[in-house]
Amino acid sequence: MDSRDSLWLEQLRDPDAPAARRALAKIITLLESTRPDHRERAGLLLDALLQRSGPTTRIGISGVPGVGKSTLIEALGLHAIAQGHRVAVLAVDPSSTVHGGSILGDKTRMERLSVHPRAYIRPSPSAGHLGGVASQTREALLACEGAGYDVILVETVGVGQSEVAVAGMTDLFVLMQLPNAGDELQAIKKGVMELADLIWVNKADVDPVATTRACAQMSGALRLQAGLRGGDAAQVQPISALKGDTLAQAWQGVQDWLAQRRADGRWLARRQRQNRDWMWERIHRGLRLAFEADPAVAQQLPDISRRVLAGELASSTAAARLLALHGV
């Protein structure tokens, strides 16, 4: 192993020291790099860090902008720290690839948590596509665990595929809702609701009546949906980042949910399935990249693509010819 990398690993052994925080930041930056030599170092570092991880809790938190994710994550993070945990906050922000900067996991939005010595906040990477962002966030998550953070909160916004990615890297996926959003808007979120293990109706203190009604409506819809699918219905809970008692209840709800899943084996099964899925995703990506980089393929691809686009060549025939050029 590279001497820099050995030093970083050494510095992580005292997680309260400022050097540990800097080493973790440098490791995650290395994990985000696509340079082949960086990728090789990243692989060795990850393997070393995996050996150090103890029991951890990975929680995905989603919700549309304005639902109050930052305020809640800060409050929940501070609560978890008070319970003796170390907390890392990561983000999967698909907009970061468009705008060049992440609107999530921004330290300025979590002023108290970001300066806490037992918290680590990292904004979303900004790779060229969601698959890249998700992949980098998964590795950052492993690095944080190897660096001694045992509660990982992964934040994302309510837009389709990023939720699937975050649910696919966490033990528990929470969807945050507002009590007063219109039925139609709620319904649009149904695809995400199917992923949710818990639903928190936030800002419950602002309008308790609307909150109670929203909780009842969502519970009904979820039970119907779960009946159709034959699974468990997500639990719906009112919450308020500004009220300590609802926050403590929510945290306890997470612990109870996880304890049950650990006891009946579903927690382990989910992690194992995720590990296997991640491996295959990396393999398929590697196969595609090697195919596209093959000079024999690259030479014929433009002409064959043109004929497929023009409808002169069946897509399946074109694929067979290109695969043959690649030696498959």
Next chain:
Amino acid sequence: MDSRDSLWLEQLRDPDAPAARRALAKIITLLESTRPDHRERAGLLLDALLQRSGPTTRIGISGVPGVGKSTLIEALGLHAIAQGHRVAVLAVDPSSTVHGGSILGDKTRMERLSVHPRAYIRPSPSAGHLGGVASQTREALLACEGAGYDVILVETVGVGQSEVAVAGMTDLFVLMQLPNAGDELQAIKKGVMELADLIWVNKADVDPVATTRACAQMSGALRLQAGLRGGDAAQVQPISALKGDTLAQAWQGVQDWLAQRRADGRWLARRQRQNRDWMWERIHRGLRLAFEADPAVAQQLPDISRRVLAGELASSTAAARLLALHGV
């Protein structure tokens, strides 16, 4: 080319003759085969058939069981034939892989259309997984077009991924709804509604008041959704398979929608995108199969998988090792 295959192609030249129908059935059966020699013959046949296709219309039709798809498809098919078209009905039925038989595209459900000399009905293939069913249906669609059918109706049921597959092989995707389904059930279909270009509220004659209300509700939800996504809202139309006037209106609606899309270039762009996507899907599938069949990979895969499942080896590291064994 194989002499049988040449004969089949020759027999297809007179599409009204019974021999043409038998030849088309045999060609589609060959296309559904996974045997390497069959795949090779299938490729040559498809290329020859592609050269013969004229302008065609591909319409996907989806809806939950009971919505009245068969009755409507039969009526619509007969209407299109009366307008001078030849009509093929195909099906993508994910349940066919489970039950071993297709519940869609069943000739016994379309008694009048199935015996019409200008109609061809083919039930869903029953490959081992949805990707296989979809791929085989795409090729059957091309074969029908090459055999002189210029209106292709592809039927599917309202269950997630099969809709995505059918929307990805048609010019126009129609979702059928009932006027009296509960709001919650409708909402669950939202993911499919996003795919829909047109929505037909069927059995409009049974309860005109409920139909008008359902159309208005859906239009409102779709406009809101389109506003959020920045696209066109799907058009909502009442329809009844038993009333010729609503059927003629629906058919005219399809023609108008397509004419506009042909004029502004979006029809062609969609077909080109589909052709390109199909090619890449086949390529990625071929790469995966070759990887899994590699003896060097197969030997190490069990041990590496075990270590990934146990959390001893990072998924990305495992993928890199397996790819290296495959020479990537």
